[in-house]
Amino acid sequence: MTAIELGDARAFRRRIAAVRRLRLALAAVVLLAAVGLVAVAFREDSSPPSLLPGSSSGIVVLDVSASISSDTYARIDATLGRLIRSNGSYGLILFSDTAYQTLPPQTPASELKPIQRFFEVPKQNGPGALPQAPRSPWTEAFSSGTRISTGLSLALDVIRGNRLVRPAVLLVSDLDDDDSDIDRVSQVAIAYRRAGIPLHVVGLNASPEDAAFIRRFVRGHGSFTEAALPSEQGGGSVHVDRLFVGLAVVLVLAVAGFLLLSEPLRWRAT
Template sequence: MIPAPERLRSKAIPTSVPGELDAARHRTTALRVGLALAALGLLAVVVVLSRGLEPLPTSYFATGSGGVVVLDLSTSVDQQKAQRAHRVLKTLSETEGRVGLVVFSDTAYEMLPPDTRSEELRPLLPFFAPRATPEPDGRRSGFPGRPSGQRPTATSLNSPWSQTFRGGTRISTGLAEARRMIERDGDRRLSVTLLSDLDNSGFDTSQLVEEITTYQREGITLRVIPLFPQPDDRSLFVRIAGEKTLVERAELLRNTDVEERQSLVGAFPTALVIAIAALLLVLAASERLLGRLDWRVAR
């Protein structure tokens, strides 16, 4: 009976001149080590490149992963401003991400918790969609693509919350509610996106400054999508929160034009693809060059 250690040994070809094979053995060992190091190096490159991908945000949130929308429903938000809010909410509803929603005027309340699927925003879209009203004299409106005698309205937003939010604007209440939601959720990566015309009450200025200071102290990122604010209101908010908090028109156009129904859109990762292809080539070379010795009986 063959001892167990002998049975576990791999089969080898017996030879009486092993010294003649030393060069081949050393060459094979060096090739094996070199291919292994190359594979590990390329694997590290792939990991680094994959972690460094920077897709374009289509969700308006700073991290691209989700956050809380703070929506201004005060009486100063007319149909023109609501139309911009509609485009933003529609884009968010297409991202298949997670989103929370706070609505506010002079008071605020949580409408959706932070872990809500973004598609839950879709039932709200009809209340912010652009509407048309008949011309007083029944003449053609002159607006391309609109039926005769209709033009866009500029009246206050008519929604189920119109009777609740009849007061002025106190942005600090909406931001405070969003901050409490993030603190309760425990995920500091969530950012806050404010949709407002920034027509804030003068009595709220000190509270707004205090709330934004709290955001900065606690590391909560604030982004602001202005709904056609007056120059004075915009300037005041910039002085309080900084210019970088505002989402500029170019980003708004880029994001609202994305209709592929996907959460992230980015440039083609050329470097990552090349690194993966090189890794596959190294693995294929290792399999081809370092495979087990095979033979057949000569006939």
């Protein structure tokens, strides 16, 4: 180390104290900024993921068969609520052993509200049996067995007939399909894959066997989720933004390098 004689070293004492305070303040500000960037980068996303891709022309295929119970009615209610809050546009097909189109493609999601009210199960105010599911227009005349292929086939016809761009289908069902319909469901699912139409499925308390059967057709070209009640949806997922993490790391490294390379001169008054 080289020592240089300096006649007025005493005059620099106040300056060096000020520089030290400035360096510490700069380090504190940058550290707080880095912490803030990391906090923003790992922010929690409280909204559940979308059931259908936002850019797709979605068709919802809803199971209203007799096998649907009051508990699964409540899950349909929650699922329709998610679709309505998405502010997207959807077509709607209802099915049991037959199927019919209730809403045409590109209908605003708000138009699902009149359908949703038929699945709003009254709250249970005391012990005893669960409240009965509300009566709907299809309770007597439409609901009987479950033939999933009827709903999926009609959705495919609607997509082709309207020449929809980027179509996607959302099947909402307990998946308790009639045994005689299994082969037909397989054929329709294969037709979806060949046409490049993703099939997304929301299971309504589906049995493990039924869920495993339908998962084969959505693997790699769709999705499968279980419908959840609002009380079961949890707090959302953690979203990680790599850009903010990278900026925080760069800031910390830059300040560390500055503090190491810009160490002020030291002197001693004699």
